[in-house]
Amino acid sequence: MTTTRQDCLHLDAQDPLAPLRDQFELPPDVIYLDGNSLGVLPRATAARVQQVVADEWGRDLIKSWNAAGWIDLPQRVGNKIARLVGAGDNELVVADSTSVNLFKVLSAAAKIVADESRERGPQRRVIISERDNFPTDLYIAESLCRELGWDLELLEADDIGQGLNEEVALLMLTQVNYRSGRMHDMAALTAQAHAAGVRVVWDLAHSAGAVPVDLRAAQADFAVGCGYKYLNGGPGAPAFVWVNPEHAERFWQPLAGWMGHAAPFEFAPGYRPAAGIARYLCGTPPVLSLAALECGVDTLLAAEPVGGMAALRAKSVALTELYIELVDERCAGLGLSVVSPREAARRGSQVCLAHAGDSAAYPIVQALIARGVVGDFRAGDASTPDILRFGFTPLYTRFVDVWDAVEQLRQVLQSGEWSEARFNQRAAVT
Amino acid sequence: MTTTRQDCLHLDAQDPLAPLRDQFELPPDVIYLDGNSLGVLPRATAARVQQVVADEWGRDLIKSWNAAGWIDLPQRVGNKIARLVGAGDNELVVADSTSVNLFKVLSAAAKIVADESRERGPQRRVIISERDNFPTDLYIAESLCRELGWDLELLEADDIGQGLNEEVALLMLTQVNYRSGRMHDMAALTAQAHAAGVRVVWDLAHSAGAVPVDLRAAQADFAVGCGYKYLNGGPGAPAFVWVNPEHAERFWQPLAGWMGHAAPFEFAPGYRPAAGIARYLCGTPPVLSLAALECGVDTLLAAEPVGGMAALRAKSVALTELYIELVDERCAGLGLSVVSPREAARRGSQVCLAHAGDSAAYPIVQALIARGVVGDFRAGDASTPDILRFGFTPLYTRFVDVWDAVEQLRQVLQSGEWSEARFNQRAAVT
Numbered sequence: 001m002t003t004t005r006q007d008c009l010h011l012d013a014q015d016p017l018a019p020l021r022d023q024f025e026l027p028p029d030v031i032y033l034d035g036n037s038l039g040v041l042p043r044a045t046a047a048r049v050q051q052v053v054a055d056e057w058g059r060d061l062i063k064s065w066n067a068a069g070w071i072d073l074p075q076r077v078g079n080k081i082a083r084l085v086g087a088g089d090n091e092l093v094v095a096d097s098t099s100v101n102l103f104k105v106l107s108a109a110a111k112i113v114a115d116e117s118r119e120r121g122p123q124r125r126v127i128i129s130e131r132d133n134f135p136t137d138l139y140i141a142e143s144l145c146r147e148l149g150w151d152l153e154l155l156e157a158d159d160i161g162q163g164l165n166e167e168v169a170l171l172m173l174t175q176v177n178y179r180s181g182r183m184h185d186m187a188a189l190t191a192q193a194h195a196a197g198v199r200v201v202w203d204l205a206h207s208a209g210a211v212p213v214d215l216r217a218a219q220a221d222f223a224v225g226c227g228y229k230y231l232n233g234g235p236g237a238p239a240f241v242w243v244n245p246e247h248a249e250r251f252w253q254p255l256a257g258w259m260g261h262a263a264p265f266e267f268a269p270g271y272r273p274a275a276g277i278a279r280y281l282c283g284t285p286p287v288l289s290l291a292a293l294e295c296g297v298d299t300l301l302a303a304e305p306v307g308g309m310a311a312l313r314a315k316s317v318a319l320t321e322l323y324i325e326l327v328d329e330r331c332a333g334l335g336l337s338v339v340s341p342r343e344a345a346r347r348g349s350q351v352c353l354a355h356a357g358d359s360a361a362y363p364i365v366q367a368l369i370a371r372g373v374v375g376d377f378r379a380g381d382a383s384t385p386d387i388l389r390f391g392f393t394p395l396y397t398r399f400v401d402v403w404d405a406v407e408q409l410r411q412v413l414q415s416g417e418w419s420e421a422r423f424n425q426r427a428a429v430t
Numbered sequence: 431m432t433t434t435r436q437d438c439l440h441l442d443a444q445d446p447l448a449p450l451r452d453q454f455e456l457p458p459d460v461i462y463l464d465g466n467s468l469g470v471l472p473r474a475t476a477a478r479v480q481q482v483v484a485d486e487w488g489r490d491l492i493k494s495w496n497a498a499g500w501i502d503l504p505q506r507v508g509n510k511i512a513r514l515v516g517a518g519d520n521e522l523v524v525a526d527s528t529s530v531n532l533f534k535v536l537s538a539a540a541k542i543v544a545d546e547s548r549e550r551g552p553q554r555r556v557i558i559s560e561r562d563n564f565p566t567d568l569y570i571a572e573s574l575c576r577e578l579g580w581d582l583e584l585l586e587a588d589d590i591g592q593g594l595n596e597e598v599a600l601l602m603l604t605q606v607n608y609r610s611g612r613m614h615d616m617a618a619l620t621a622q623a624h625a626a627g628v629r630v631v632w633d634l635a636h637s638a639g640a641v642p643v644d645l646r647a648a649q650a651d652f653a654v655g656c657g658y659k660y661l662n663g664g665p666g667a668p669a670f671v672w673v674n675p676e677h678a679e680r681f682w683q684p685l686a687g688w689m690g691h692a693a694p695f696e697f698a699p700g701y702r703p704a705a706g707i708a709r710y711l712c713g714t715p716p717v718l719s720l721a722a723l724e725c726g727v728d729t730l731l732a733a734e735p736v737g738g739m740a741a742l743r744a745k746s747v748a749l750t751e752l753y754i755e756l757v758d759e760r761c762a763g764l765g766l767s768v769v770s771p772r773e774a775a776r777r778g779s780q781v782c783l784a785h786a787g788d789s790a791a792y793p794i795v796q797a798l799i800a801r802g803v804v805g806d807f808r809a810g811d812a813s814t815p816d817i818l819r820f821g822f823t824p825l826y827t828r829f830v831d832v833w834d835a836v837e838q839l840r841q842v843l844q845s846g847e848w849s850e851a852r853f854n855q856r857a858a859v860t
Contacts, residue, residue, distance in 0.1 A: 027490075040488070041483065046483050066857045135688050139691065235495075254577055256570060257569060257570060269568050269584060
């Protein structure tokens with residue numbers, strides 16, 4: 001029996017997470033299904049940023065490093081993010097970008113493996129990743145391999161387990177794939193890697209704030225993640241980095257900047273790394289962007305009294321299941337296929353579709369945006385199709401939004417309006 | 431003949447740069463002489479940041495990457511900074527922190543030297559810097575030397591010329607010393623280094639926006655700089671990086687993130703560096719902080735119609751000369767000595783003092799702050815004294831501010847109030 005729009009309104013009325021939506025400034029007449037690319041603006045952010053600009057910077061100037069706690073922001077916001085990803089207190093800091101943090105942890109992980117190899121052999125000089133991992137992850141790993149004379153091997157998601165042999169030093173994976181939304185089993189793959197003597201670096205860009213993550217329970221080695229997707233930190237918000245306390249003090253990471261020094265304000269000429277995760281800090285943090293990130297993270301912590309990440313995940317699964325069900329039923333025969341895994345446990349908080357038409361995905365996405373349904377397009381290549389990508393953020397997406405989004409999609413396809421020339425003009429950033 | 435307060439008011443009345451001060455939100459009852467640590471808030475910034483937050487992010491969301499030009503911000507703001515430091519169009523980008531950018535350019539410079547050494551010898555494996563260069567510069571160089579098996583040699587400022595022998599690969603210097611304000615002759619030292627086969631990396635943290643810099647005329651190799659000091663970009667504003675076009679495409683820098691890819695939105699699995707300086711970009715930039723930086727840079731470009739950096743430098747010299755003159759005359763016999771070079775051509779836009787009293791510098795600075803004169807304290811060590819540091823930013827510092835700042839200093843010293851216990855309580859960040 002088809003779910004009706006009325007059913008969706010009923011689901012929203014009964015949803016204990018529904019009031020969380022009031023935390024956000026959502027543009028009217030838009031169904032925003034792109035929170036996996038850029039999260040929406042929390043209501044608290046504008047006032048908080050103004051406070052930082054006008055009062056902390058403008059009025060109090062340099063003394064705000066102490067008086068307003070700027071100097072502690074990387075740790076303070078880090079400790080809040082830690083609660084979302086199963087990390088302990090003082091194990092995670094906000095710093096730099098995901099790309100820069102990947103370089104830090106891959107470099108440190110490589111040193112640990114090289115050290116262990118020297119002691120007990122064998123020589124491990126390969127980093128393994130997934131062929132369609134997010135490109136910046138692959139570029140950073142490729143670059144490090146060039147520096148070290150190592151190899152980067154890219155495998156299909158299903159072949160990663162078999163790839164873990166005794167030449168492999170590191171496994172670097174994004175838990176939820178940015179294109180397909182396919183989700184790896186972090187605990188199982190980490191255990192499998194460890195059994196093969198391989199260290200694991202997890203990118204949580206599409207996990208943090210979207211699916212429950214338990215870094216400690218999984219005994220992960222290293223993790224990085226993004227502040228501007230499900231954490232709602234704003235465009236280009238700083239990223240985060242976590243290192244298992246077992247490894248945190250074993251090596252310098254190479255970006256040995258003053259904020260990672262044991263005593264930055266001694267201005268000593270020699271580097272002495274700070275204890276614990278603080279040595280993964282580098283330069284002076286961008287305070288305005290960091291303050292905005294804290295507001296974003298707070299919108300997720302606001303879910304703690306109503307079930308936290310487990311409750312958000314349950315709603316996320318319900319939203320994506322509903323979307324797939326409605327696309328199957330209401331868009332049947334219109335050329336669409338579901339690219340994301342149909343099994344909820346193997347899917348993050350997004351659903352990707354392909355269309356049978358040649359080069360149809362891009363203009364369909366544009367036609368939907370013109371109707372106020374914002375998803376995005378990701379180009380395919382020889383082995384993967386072009387996709388229409390839709391993120392479902394349980395903090396602010398309603399069941400009725402899902403129904404309406406599918407209805408708009410049905411109308412775009414049925415009308416054929418997507419084939420109009422105006423929808424085919426590609427923007428620089430897609 | 432002593433300059434009087436009335437003389438200073440007269441100088442301000444005749445100063446063609448005086449109206450530039452109206453660009454800033456200055457706290458009342460404060461004489462701010464710490465723009466070399468954190469520049470003040472431009473009037474335009476709060477509204478611009480609100481626009482980015484509320485309209486570009488909140489309302490327009492993901493489409494602002496194109497529609498609001500977020501994607502071009504690193505280049506757009508970079509091109510503005512280029513005008514202040516003698517760089518050409520599309521030769522300089524805003525990215526990451528000074529520390530991270532130093533790692534990029536030192537890594538690339540090291541590759542260039544290693545390459546040239548292989549072809550023509552000799553083997554060069556030493557980085558030279560100044561013993562009291564800003565610590566983060568030394569830490570990053572130390573870290574890279576560990577990775578490469580190179581040595582970092584720290585020399586006194588006067589000995590650098592003689593240190594340039596055939597074992598030296600790179601010379602890394604901050605043009606204006608963060609403690610003493612001593613300024614190196616960029617063109618002369620660069621020429622001397624090149625004659626010895628040494629490449630030069632300049633840190634412009636205390637130069638950009640403070641003194642005229644001409645990177646192209648000096649034939650410098652690499653430069654980095656800071657956004658939150660004289661550029662008024664706000665706390666932790668992103669930094670900048672310039673590479674001589676002759677070198678820009680010779681090597682990858684190791685932080686090969688997606689924003690430095692030739693076509694980031696192709697999402698190709700292999701890294702292909704962008705043409706020119708764009709390959710020195712790495713991850714997604716912090717848009718809020720970057721937008722604030724643009725407002726700060728604009729306050730300096732506003733000086734172009736009234737003489738630009740040359741006029742700002744002339745005023746800066748006049749301010750620091752006046753400060754030294756008044757300290758000499760009005761604080762004579764009160765235990766102070768001038769640590770900065772007395773020759774204006776060898777001094778940046780700051781003046782540092784020492785006090786003969788044991789551990790006196792810190793409480794004197796605190797007592798001045800309590801009276802509304804904000805400078806800062808930097809601890810000495812075995813070979814350098816504790817200092818009182820005062821920055822003079824010609825965009826917003828008046829001649830009468832200089833007179834009043836010296837008068838407050840005189841009163842603090844003459845009254846002995848600095849020796850009260852309350853001024854000796856050290857804050858975490860000094």
